[in-house]
Amino acid sequence: MSAAHPSADRRPSSKPLRGGPALREMRWWDIRPVLELEQELFPDDAWSAGMFWSELAHSRGPQATRRYVVAERDGRIVGYAGLAAAGGLGDVQTIAVERGQWGTGLGARLLTDLLQHATAFECDEVLLEVRVDNTRAQKLYERFGFEPIGFRRGYYQPGNIDALVMRLTVQA
Numbered sequence: 001m002s003a004a005h006p007s008a009d010r011r012p013s014s015k016p017l018r019g020g021p022a023l024r025e026m027r028w029w030d031i032r033p034v035l036e037l038e039q040e041l042f043p044d045d046a047w048s049a050g051m052f053w054s055e056l057a058h059s060r061g062p063q064a065t066r067r068y069v070v071a072e073r074d075g076r077i078v079g080y081a082g083l084a085a086a087g088g089l090g091d092v093q094t095i096a097v098e099r100g101q102w103g104t105g106l107g108a109r110l111l112t113d114l115l116q117h118a119t120a121f122e123c124d125e126v127l128l129e130v131r132v133d134n135t136r137a138q139k140l141y142e143r144f145g146f147e148p149i150g151f152r153r154g155y156y157q158p159g160n161i162d163a164l165v166m167r168l169t170v171q172a
Contacts, residue, residue: 023113095114132164
């Protein structure tokens, strides 16, 4: 995993914790409930169904370059995350957690799953973009060893919000 994260052995597992959400691979039938959560959390720049279909098309089989996972509790999706990988570089595409699950460690569990798959995809680095005004997410990424490396001006539209670009060096 990451040499930058000294407590990697204490990261939450991908198994349910005392009634917590279970993580599993995202499938096509999850797109509708994921879109509902996407609209709730990101109403101005939510992904479309076509974007999720396209990502899932690259997540199966021997040539897979994507990992998408959902967190499910009591038959309901309460979080999801996705990673794209190519040429030794991983890119966290999305992480979302239902507001009622904030502060439970679910975001960390989703990120742990993505980073485990970044290692399996033989990624040397993982990048991500996060809104400059999303300090909650920035703190999560910093706990995992991500470091700021730059900005993308006006990245989030239509609000014209800047993105902070962060990077993690992954070591197997």
